[in-house]
Amino acid sequence: MGEVWQLLIASCVIGAGIGLSYGAMPSLIMSAVPVSETASANSLNTLMRSIGTSTSSAVAGVVLAQMTVSLGPVTVPSQDGFRVVLAIGAGAALVALFVAAFLPARRRAAAGRSVSGTVRGARGAAVVTVTAHRADGSVAASTAAGSDGGFALAALPAEPLTLVAVEHPAVHETVSVGAGVTQRHDIDLVVREERA
Helix, strand or coil: CCHHHHHHHHHHHHHHHHHHHHHHHHHHHHHHHCCCHHHHHHHHHHHHHHHHHHHHHHHHHHHHCCCEEEEEEEEEEEEHHHHHHHHHHHHHHHHHHHHHHHCCCCCCCCCCEEEEECCCECCCCCEEEEEEECCCCCCCEEEECCHHHHHHHEEECCEEEEEEEEEEEEEEEEEEHHHHHHHCCEEEECCCCCCC
C-alpha cells in the first residue's frame, strides 16, 4: 500500500462492512432471542459496539502517534503506522470470523404444520378472515374462511401462535394455538352488545 488511493479503497471497504453489519445486527439479534429479551439483547449489542469502537479508536490513535515521520516542521503518522492499524483491523476481523463460525445455526421451523377449523357465529354472507400471528405480533399466515366457515392455514412455523378471526365489519375473536404439528381449532364469533 504505497498510494493514497489504496488507503481510500481500504477505508471504503472497512466502512461498508461496518455499515452492513450495524444494519443487520439488530434483526439477527431479535430473531435469535425470545421476544421478552429483545430489549436487553439489543442493549448489550449497543454496549459492546460502543466499547469496540472506542477501544479500536484508542488503539489506532496510539499506534499512529508512536509511528510518525517528520515532514519539515510537521510530524505526521507514517505509512508503516497505517499498515499496522489496518493489519490490526484485519486480525480483529479474522478473530470475529472464527468466533462466528462456532455460533449455533438458526433453527428452521419444520415444514408442513397446519391448523384448520370452523368459524361459527358469522352473520349471513359476511366475509371472515383468519390470521395466525407469531408471539412478536407478525403475521405468519392469513386466509379467508369459506361460506361454511371452514378455514385451513398451512406451512405454519412450529411455534405458539394466536389465531385472530375477524368478521367484516367489526366482530373478532382470538384463539391461542400451541406449538404442535397439526391441530384443529373451531372459533365462535360472538356479537357483544355495547351497553348504553
